[in-house]
Amino acid sequence: MDAQHLNLIYLIVAAALATFATRFGGYVLITQLKRIPPRLEAALNAVPAAVLTTLVAPAFVYGGFDVAVSMLVAFAIGMRFSTLRMLVVGWVAVMVIRHVIL
Amino acid sequence: MNRDDFRAGLRGGFPIMLAASPFGALFGALAVDNGFTIADAVFMSATVYAGASQMVGIELFGNNVQPWLVVLSVFAVNFRHVLYSASIAKYISHFSFGQKLLAFFLLVDPQYAETEQRGERGLPVTFAWYLGFGLVIYVPWIINTLVGAIFGQLIGDPKSIGLDVLLPIYFLGLVLGFRKRDRFLPVVATSAVASIAAMHFVGSPWHVSIGALAGILLAAVLPPEHRLQQGSTTVEKEA
Numbered sequence: 001m002d003a004q005h006l007n008l009i010y011l012i013v014a015a016a017l018a019t020f021a022t023r024f025g026g027y028v029l030i031t032q033l034k035r036i037p038p039r040l041e042a043a044l045n046a047v048p049a050a051v052l053t054t055l056v057a058p059a060f061v062y063g064g065f066d067v068a069v070s071m072l073v074a075f076a077i078g079m080r081f082s083t084l085r086m087l088v089v090g091w092v093a094v095m096v097i098r099h100v101i102l
Numbered sequence: 103m104n105r106d107d108f109r110a111g112l113r114g115g116f117p118i119m120l121a122a123s124p125f126g127a128l129f130g131a132l133a134v135d136n137g138f139t140i141a142d143a144v145f146m147s148a149t150v151y152a153g154a155s156q157m158v159g160i161e162l163f164g165n166n167v168q169p170w171l172v173v174l175s176v177f178a179v180n181f182r183h184v185l186y187s188a189s190i191a192k193y194i195s196h197f198s199f200g201q202k203l204l205a206f207f208l209l210v211d212p213q214y215a216e217t218e219q220r221g222e223r224g225l226p227v228t229f230a231w232y233l234g235f236g237l238v239i240y241v242p243w244i245i246n247t248l249v250g251a252i253f254g255q256l257i258g259d260p261k262s263i264g265l266d267v268l269l270p271i272y273f274l275g276l277v278l279g280f281r282k283r284d285r286f287l288p289v290v291a292t293s294a295v296a297s298i299a300a301m302h303f304v305g306s307p308w309h310v311s312i313g314a315l316a317g318i319l320l321a322a323v324l325p326p327e328h329r330l331q332q333g334s335t336t337v338e339k340e341a
Binding site for chain 1: 121124125128138139142145146149150151152154155158159161163169172173174175176177178179180181182183184185186187188189191202203206207209262263264266267268269270271272273274275276277278279280283284285286289290292293294295296297298301306309310312313314315316317318319320321322324
């Protein structure tokens with residue numbers, strides 16, 4: 001195994017430990033702290049949406065016309081239906097744009 | 103260990119397993135597309151076992167983001183699990199320490215939701231039930247990753263079959279899943295603008311940390327919309 005691949009293994013192990021820390025952390029926290037300060041709770045509450053948005057917005061702006069249109073279509077679907085349907089419809093949209101229209 | 107409880111757990115987790123299966127396969131295929139070997143993808147599913155953050159991990163890894171930032175992002179996406187383990191602590195206090203370790207390892211979103219519901223209804227949360235529910239989701243998750251990764255390796259150009267749009271759409275779906283939360287729109291709008299600007303002026307991968315930080319700081323500074331009730335921790339849709 002070369003060094004670069006070994007680094008990936010370390011990365012996965014670190015990600016696994018980080019995930020386990022979140023799943024064990026709340027238990028430790030609740031037995032130590034009585035209450036989480038409201039501003040801290042508000043900040044923590046915003047973490048996942050804030051992080052995930054940074055993976056969506058730049059892809060929409062810099063990903064090209066075909067990606068942007070299929071994301072818009074998927075967005076419309078996502079307001080009513082599941083993530084799985086968003087993926088299917090968004091995928092169909094990008095395939096049509098790439099192979100039929102362009 | 104009680105066999106009936108274990109079987110009840112298996113039955114309860116079965117529909118969740120079916121719903122999560124396509125995402126396991128999708129993860130496997132996209133992981134290979136982002137430079138993972140089949141074994142790496144399976145290893146990640148078996149050790150991290152958190153769909154959304156695994157997708158985030160491979161996306162950032164594929165874009166050559168520094169390792170510490172990948173791990174930090176995985177941690178951030180999984181942060182909601184802190185609330186889950188705090189919330190179910192009272193129902194599993196009778197587990198032994200080893201059982202607790204295993205229980206927390208298996209604590210994905212549906213596992214939390216079911217445990218919470220069971221506890222609230224006054225039903226016993228036994229280790230046998232918890233393990234049955236967890237394993238019927240965990241084991242197929244790994245198998246589906248393997249199947250998806252093998253399929254991913256057969257694909258030549260992922261763009262020609264449209265695989266490249268799936269991750270941004272998947273992340274968009276996750277973001278929409280949070281739309282009932284306090285301050286959703288201001289947080290998302292702020293993180294969106296900040297990440298787009300950071301991508302342009304600073305460059306990848308800094309758009310992730312800069313964009314996320316902007317939204318999180320805004321949430322801390324804004325006045326609260328309403329007081330959160332105790333035990334109101336909601337479960338977002340996630341694969």
